[in-house]
Amino acid sequence: MYALADCNNFFVSCERVFRPDLNGKPVIVLSNNDGCAVSRSNEAKALGIKMGDPFFKIRPIVERNGVAVFSSNFPLYGDMSRRVQEVLAEFAPAVEVYSIDEAFLDLSGVEVDFDAYAKKISAECWRRTSIPVSVGIAPSKTLAKIASKLCKKYPALHGGCYMYKKADVEKVLRGFPVEDVWGIGRRSVKKLVSMGIRTAWDYTQLSPLQVQKMFHLPGYRTWRELHGDTCIGFEDVIEPKQSICVSRSFAHEISALADLSQQVANFAYSAAEKLRRQKSVCQEIAVFAFTNRFRDDAPQTFGSHLTVLPQPSDDYRAIIGAALNACQSMWRGGYAYKKAGVWLSRIGQASDQVASLFEDQDALERSERLSRALDDISSAYGRGTVRFGNQGDGRIRSWSERQSPHYTTLWSDIPKVR
DNA sequence: TCTGGGGTCCTAGGACCC
DNA sequence: TCTGGGGTCCTAGGACCC
Numbered sequence: 001m002y003a004l005a006d007c008n009n010f011f012v013s014c015e016r017v018f019r020p021d022l023n024g025k026p027v028i029v030l031s032n033n034d035g036c037a038v039s040r041s042n043e044a045k046a047l048g049i050k051m052g053d054p055f056f057k058i059r060p061i062v063e064r065n066g067v068a069v070f071s072s073n074f075p076l077y078g079d080m081s082r083r084v085q086e087v088l089a090e091f092a093p094a095v096e097v098y099s100i101d102e103a104f105l106d107l108s109g110v111e112v113d114f115d116a117y118a119k120k121i122s123a124e125c126w127r128r129t130s131i132p133v134s135v136g137i138a139p140s141k142t143l144a145k146i147a148s149k150l151c152k153k154y155p156a157l158h159g160g161c162y163m164y165k166k167a168d169v170e171k172v173l174r175g176f177p178v179e180d181v182w183g184i185g186r187r188s189v190k191k192l193v194s195m196g197i198r199t200a201w202d203y204t205q206l207s208p209l210q211v212q213k214m215f216h217l218p219g220y221r222t223w224r225e226l227h228g229d230t231c232i233g234f235e236d237v238i239e240p241k242q243s244i245c246v247s248r249s250f251a252h253e254i255s256a257l258a259d260l261s262q263q264v265a266n267f268a269y270s271a272a273e274k275l276r277r278q279k280s281v282c283q284e285i286a287v288f289a290f291t292n293r294f295r296d297d298a299p300q301t302f303g304s305h306l307t308v309l310p311q312p313s314d315d316y317r318a319i320i321g322a323a324l325n326a327c328q329s330m331w332r333g334g335y336a337y338k339k340a341g342v343w344l345s346r347i348g349q350a351s352d353q354v355a356s357l358f359e360d361q362d363a364l365e366r367s368e369r370l371s372r373a374l375d376d377i378s379s380a381y382g383r384g385t386v387r388f389g390n391q392g393d394g395r396i397r398s399w400s401e402r403q404s405p406h407y408t409t410l411w412s413d414i415p416k417v418r
Numbered sequence: 419t420c421t422g423g424g425g426t427c428c429t430a431g432g433a434c435c436c
Numbered sequence: 437t438c439t440g441g442g443g444t445c446c447t448a449g450g451a452c453c454c
Contacts, residue, residue, distance in 0.1 A: 031422035038422070056420040072422090099454045185452045217428065218452075245424055294421060341423090399420095 001114060001137055002234070003105040004144040005088055005121060007081075008132040008152060010101035011039035014080045015070050017130045018407045018415060026067040030055055033251050033399045034071055071400035079408045083129045091121050094236040104141060106234050118160025122151075126159070135160040141232045142225035145182045146172060146200070173201035173226065183222035188215055200226055240278040240347065246271045247341020251399035253292060254337045260289060261327050262392040267342040268323035269391060272316050275344055276375060281312035281353060282344040285319060287326040289340035298336055305330035311356050312348055316371045319344070320388060
């Protein structure tokens with residue numbers, strides 16, 4: 001048996017922990033640069049605000065209904081996520097953190113009344129974090145996902161339910177839209193609708209051969225999972241990433257190479273930090289940048305350039321240097337760039353590195369000591385305390401006018417109680 | 419004026435081998 | 437005129453997830 005614990009409207013719920021006055025009111029959280037709505041309270045959903053709606057388009061609804069609006073605050077969400085994970089870890093021998101707001105629990109060997117257990121997990125998360133969590137338990141991950149969505153739909157389930165009996169599963173699948181099934185995306189839905197397949201149940205009634213032919217292996221796995229067969233494995237060991245990307249769109253378009261270079265240096269630094277945190281090295285560094293695709297009054301371009309290092313590296317100087325070279329090679333003047341990023345690939349384990357015959361080992365060792373010193377200073381005194389000259393102020397520029405305080409991660413932002 | 423960011427897996431098909 | 441059979445590796449692009 002697997003459980004899926006899914007935080008309801010997660011970013012909004014995090015904001016409400018410290019703003020209980022917003023309970024029962026419409027609230028949304030926006031993406032980078034206050035671009036789109038990425039989390040919505042139930043009240044905001046009821047007003048017709050959709051996932052990914054651009055803020056400027058929903059502004060009239062927001063103003064008319066007094067919707068509370070927040071810029072995203074990832075230090076807060078990451079910390080609240082960690083607290084929820086801590087609670088979940090007490091309920092299962094193994095936990096797979098699937099995303100910032102979702103985790104699977106492997107309940108092998110746990111012998112309890114699963115329906116009561118699901119409700120208990122949800123209640124304990126709420127008691128200790130003030131985050132509402134929906135917990136679905138079922139024999140496969142795909143069914144557990146459906147069970148957790150059921151909890152969101154029916155408050156009478158008290159945040160938890162267990163879905164197992166054949167007749168129960170059939171009843172639920174018959175009322176479950178096929179487009180909401182985990183693993184069935186927009187493209188497949190198009191095909192399915194043209195075949196008259198509208199519910200998860202309809203999908204299970206297709207023949208296995210037909211499913212394999214039309215939707216290949218992934219679609220067939222989903223089909224089997226809906227039948228209660230476990231075929232999507234449990235992955236509680238965190239594998240190092242095979243590629244690392246840091247990219248942002250800019251609040252104001254960039255038309256000068258010097259300005260873009262500074263952003264790219266900061267993207268490269270962040271990417272290298274992620275690389276070093278997972279103890280990896282990379283050999284390819286790509287830089288890309290493009291113009292605002294929504295503007296028909298300006299010329300459009302997409303540029304990218306890939307640099308291959310002579311040796312795999314996790315060195316800040318090597319990675320930033322390569323990124324800046326790539327940026328210069330890619331650069332084409334006369335365009336207003338809206339978004340850019342740095343992408344690291346051909347990633348391997350730092351411990352597998354083989355010394356090169358042609359490099360100065362002393363220089364490499366000194367360089368590694370420098371990178372390590374930067375990491376140590378960042379963790380002791382805060383990120384960006386020491387940085388490279390080409391990073392400017394060391395910050396990735398973005399617009400976030402409505403960010404809440406970092407209540408749980410900054411002493412200066414801790415709430416005061418009178 | 420204003421439109422997010424970061425990943426993985428799978429398959430088809432090309433290039434190459436004998 | 438007629439153009440084999442079997443395999444590996446790599447990459448681009450599609451599809452999906454949050």
